[in-house]
Amino acid sequence: MTVFQPIFDVVSGEIYGYEALTRDRTRPDAGFPADLAGLMRDAGREVEFNLACLRVAVAAFHRTDLAGRLFVNMDPAALRPESVASIEHLMAEHADSSTWHRLVIEVTESTRSDPSKLSEALARLRSNGASIALDDFGEGFASLRLWSQVRPQIVKIDRHFCEGIDADRYKQEFVRSLRRLCARLGILSIAEGVETEGELDTLASLDIRLVQGYLVGRPSSTPKRRLEPALRKVPRAIAVPESRSDRLGRLVVPSPTVPPETTTEAVYARFDSDKLLQLLPIVRDGIPIGLVERARLTDFLARPFRREVFGRRSVLEVVEREPLVLEEDSLVSDAARLLAEKDEGALDDRVVVTGGGRYLGIVPGRDLMRSIAEQQLQAARYANPLKLLPGNVPIDRAVEERLAARTAFCMAYIDIDHFKPFNDTYGYGTGDEVIRLLGDLLVEHADPDADFVGHIGDEERRLRSFPGRDRDGMSRRFALLTLSVGVVAVPPACRVAKSRLLRVEARAKRQAKREPGSTVCVLDAHDETVDA
Numbered sequence: 001m002t003v004f005q006p007i008f009d010v011v012s013g014e015i016y017g018y019e020a021l022t023r024d025r026t027r028p029d030a031g032f033p034a035d036l037a038g039l040m041r042d043a044g045r046e047v048e049f050n051l052a053c054l055r056v057a058v059a060a061f062h063r064t065d066l067a068g069r070l071f072v073n074m075d076p077a078a079l080r081p082e083s084v085a086s087i088e089h090l091m092a093e094h095a096d097s098s099t100w101h102r103l104v105i106e107v108t109e110s111t112r113s114d115p116s117k118l119s120e121a122l123a124r125l126r127s128n129g130a131s132i133a134l135d136d137f138g139e140g141f142a143s144l145r146l147w148s149q150v151r152p153q154i155v156k157i158d159r160h161f162c163e164g165i166d167a168d169r170y171k172q173e174f175v176r177s178l179r180r181l182c183a184r185l186g187i188l189s190i191a192e193g194v195e196t197e198g199e200l201d202t203l204a205s206l207d208i209r210l211v212q213g214y215l216v217g218r219p220s221s222t223p224k225r226r227l228e229p230a231l232r233k234v235p236r237a238i239a240v241p242e243s244r245s246d247r248l249g250r251l252v253v254p255s256p257t258v259p260p261e262t263t264t265e266a267v268y269a270r271f272d273s274d275k276l277l278q279l280l281p282i283v284r285d286g287i288p289i290g291l292v293e294r295a296r297l298t299d300f301l302a303r304p305f306r307r308e309v310f311g312r313r314s315v316l317e318v319v320e321r322e323p324l325v326l327e328e329d330s331l332v333s334d335a336a337r338l339l340a341e342k343d344e345g346a347l348d349d350r351v352v353v354t355g356g357g358r359y360l361g362i363v364p365g366r367d368l369m370r371s372i373a374e375q376q377l378q379a380a381r382y383a384n385p386l387k388l389l390p391g392n393v394p395i396d397r398a399v400e401e402r403l404a405a406r407t408a409f410c411m412a413y414i415d416i417d418h419f420k421p422f423n424d425t426y427g428y429g430t431g432d433e434v435i436r437l438l439g440d441l442l443v444e445h446a447d448p449d450a451d452f453v454g455h456i457g458d459e460e461r462r463l464r465s466f467p468g469r470d471r472d473g474m475s476r477r478f479a480l481l482t483l484s485v486g487v488v489a490v491p492p493a494c495r496v497a498k499s500r501l502l503r504v505e506a507r508a509k510r511q512a513k514r515e516p517g518s519t520v521c522v523l524d525a526h527d528e529t530v531d532a
Contacts, residue, residue, distance in 0.1 A: 002053075002060040006217035006224050007071070007190060009356030010200065011209050013227040014286065016190075016357045017069030017104065019212065020057035021219050041077075050078040051086055058094050058103075060221075067225065067285040071104045073135060079107065079121040080114075088128065100129035101260060101282075101289030101316065107150060108135045115149050122150060129289065129316065136192070137178070153325075155182055159193020162213070166198035176206050176447070186326045186338050188357055197231075204233035207329065209356040248335050249328030251371060252353045252361040257283040260290070264318055265311040267292055268301060279350065279362070282319060286358040290316055291323040291350075325352045328360055336368045389439055395454040399498050406493040410522075411501060413456075413486040413509045414442070422481060434481065484512035487522040496525045 004018035040049035054072055061070045091100060105125055107118070122132050133154035134147055147155070157175060165171040175191075182189040191203050194213030203211060216231060217224040258267060258280050271277055271294045282290035292315055300318050301307045310318055326335055335351050349365035390398075402409045416438065423431040435455075442453045486509030488501055504523050512521035 001221070002057045003219040003221050004064070004066065004223040005212060005219040007210055007212045008216045008227040009209050009358065010204055010211050010216070010227065010231060010233045012356055012358065013229065013232045014356070014358060015068045015225055016210050017071055018061070018066055018223060019071040020061065022053045046075055047078045047083050050074050051083070051090060054087065055090050055094060058091070058099065064222070066223070069102045069104050069287060071106055071133065073106045076107045076118050080117045081120045081124065084121050084124045087125070102284060102287070103130040104133050104154060105130055106133045106135040106156065119149055152187060154188045154190060156190045156192050162191045162193050162199055162203065163195070164199070166196070166202040172202065172206065175203070175208065179207055183327065183330055184334050186324060186330070188327070200231065200233070246332050247328065248326055248330045248332055248351065248353055248363060249360070251332065251363045251367045252328065253363065254361045255279065255281060257281045257359065258315065260284050260314060260316050262315050263312050264301070264315045267315045268297060271297065281352055281359060281362065282316065283359045288323070288325055288352045288354065288359045290319040291352060292319040323352050325354055328353050328355045332368060332371045335363065336372055339365060339368065389453060389455040391454065392456060395456065396498070398452045398454070399501065402490070403494065403498060408492045409490050411488040411490065411505050413505050415484045415509055415513065417482045417484055417513065419481070482518040484509060485520040486512050487520060488525055489522055490525045494525055501525060
C-alpha cells in the first residue's frame with residue numbers, strides 16, 4: 001500500500017507536496033519493506049518493482065485528490081533509458097498531462113547504477129516535465145559527485161543533519177553552507193526527519209522553509225493538508241552584506257497565470273485579446289510548472305497544421321519545460337548569472353519567482369540588469385577607496401535594517417592600536433597594506449549569509465615594538481600592532497535608537513583600548529554607564 005508524508009512550507013503553512021511511501025499493508029508502521037526490495041533486486045526484477053510502486057503511488061495520489069507535488073523514490077539502478085518508456089506508458093495510462101509537472105523523482109546514491117545511463121534517463125524524464133530531487137543528501141560518501149551528475153532541481157537534506165541540529169554547531173554550519181549553495185544554483189532545499197520544535201526553529205533561522213518529518217506530519221493514507229498555526233515560523237529577516245534591495249523578491253511583477261489543463265487555442269486567444277500580455281506562467285496548486293511566451297507560441301502555431309493538431313491539446317505540450325525558477329530571497333546577482341548560463345534557445349529573458357516553492361510572479365531580465373547597474377553605482381559611490389569595502393552610508397543602512405527587523409545581532413568596532421606612529425615610522429604605503437590585510441582577514445572569516453563588513457573612513461588611521469612619536473610628539477617605543485574591538489550586543493526586538501548604539505559602541509572601543517594587547521570589550525545595548 002502507499003501512504004503519504006506531507007512536506008510543508010513552515011512560513012506560509014501551505015502544503016508543498018507529499019512523499020509517497022510504500023508500506024506492507026499488514027504492518028503500515030513498520031517502514032519500507034526492504035526485504036521485499038532486496039528479493040526483487042536479487043531476482044533481477046527491480047525495474048518492475050519500482051514501476052509497480054510508482055503506479056500505485058500515482059493512482060493513490062489522484063484518488064486522494066492531494067494538492068502540491070508528488071515525490072516518489074526510485075532506485076537509480078532501475079532508472080535506465082529503456083525503463084523510461086515504461087514510465088511514460090504508465091503515466092499516460094494512470095495520470096493526466098499535468099501530473100508529469102507535479103512529479104518529483106527522488107534518487108539516492110547507488111554503487112550499482114550506471115552514471116551515463118542514469119543521466120540519460122533523468123534527462124528524458126525532465127523532458128516530459130518531471131523534476132529531479134537528490135534524496136538523503138550527505139548520507140553517502142559520493143553525494144557531491146552524484147549532485148554534479150544529476151543536476152537536481154531539489155535537494156533533500158538527510159535526517160542525520162537535522163536531528164539535534166539545535167544543539168550542534170557543526171550541523172548548523174553544514175546546513176547553512178548547503179542552503180547557500182542551493183540558493184546560488186537555484187535549487188530548492190528540503191529538510192527531512194524533523195521531529196522537535198527546537199530542530200524546526202533552528203532550520204527556520206537558517207532559511208530552510210520546506211520541511212518534512214513527524215513533527216509536521218506523519219505518513220498516512222489520509223495525510224495532513226495544512227500545517228498547524230503553532231508550527232508556522234516568521235521568515236528570518238535578511239541580515240547579509242547585501243541589503244534587501246539586492247533580493248529578487250523586490251523586483252517581482254505580478255503576472256496572470258493559467259492552469260495546465262488550458263488548451264493551446266485558449267492561451268492563444270488570451271494573448272490575442274490582450275496585446276500587452278507577453279507571457280503566461282502555468283501554475284498548478286500554487287506551483288509553477290511551465291511558461292508560455294506570446295512570440296514563441298505565435299511562431300509555433302504559424303507553421304502548417306500546428307494549430308489543427310495542437311489547438312485542443314494542453315498548452316503544456318508546447319511550452320518551455322524548465323523556466324528558471326528561483327526563490328524570492330535569491331540575490332539579484334545570482335539570478336542574472338543563472339539566466340546568462342541558460343542553454344541557448346531557452347526562455348532566457350525572465351525569471352519565475354517563488355516563495356517556499358509557491359508562485360509569486362516574474363522578474364523581467366531587463367529589470368535584473370537595471371537593478372545590477374544601480375547596485376554597482378551605489379557600491380562605487382559609497383565604497384571606501386582603499387579596500388573597496390562598504391563605507392559609512394551602507395554601514396548606517398545595515399544597522400537600521402537590523403534594528404527594523406528586531407532580530408538579535410552584534411556590532412563590533414575594530415580599531416588598530418598605535419596606527420599613527422606606525423604610519424609615521426614606516427610610511428602610509430605600509431599602513432595601507434596593514435589595512436588591506438585586516439580587511440581581507442575579516443572578509444575571509446565572515447559569514448556572508450549573516451555578517452556585514454564595512455570600513456569607516458580613514459581619517460583616523462590607527463594599527464612587537466617599534467620606535468616613533470606619540471600624539472604629543474614625544475619619542476617612545478610602541479608595541480607591535482594590536483586590535484581593540486568594541487562590541488555591542490543587541491537583543492531581539494531592541495527599541496534602542498541607532499545613535500545610542502553608536503555611543504555604546506564608542507564606549508566599548510574606549511574601554512578595550514585601555515587594556516594592553518589585543519582586547520575585546522562587549523557591552524549590552526542598554527548599558528546605563530553610557531549616559532553617566
